[in-house]
Amino acid sequence: SLVLYVEEAHKLPIKHFTNPYCTISLNSVQVAKTHPREGQNPVFTEEFIF
Structure with a gap:
């Protein structure tokens, strides 16, 4: 599996x-x-598992 973390943008x-x-x-x-x-400067802090 692949785990992807989307944290933030600046x-x-x-x-x-x-x-x-x-x-x-x-x-x-x-x-x-x-x-x-x-x-x-959005903070997402989302996790996706594929």
Whole structure:
């Protein structure tokens, strides 16, 4: 299995940080997405197990 931790982002451009999220793709296929967060420095702290 593969365990992936998405922790945080820093200094996102102001025009793009309304509700930032991360998408996770394996072999060009989107397999997961984090919950949207607010702010220019969002903290996700999410774990994905594949």
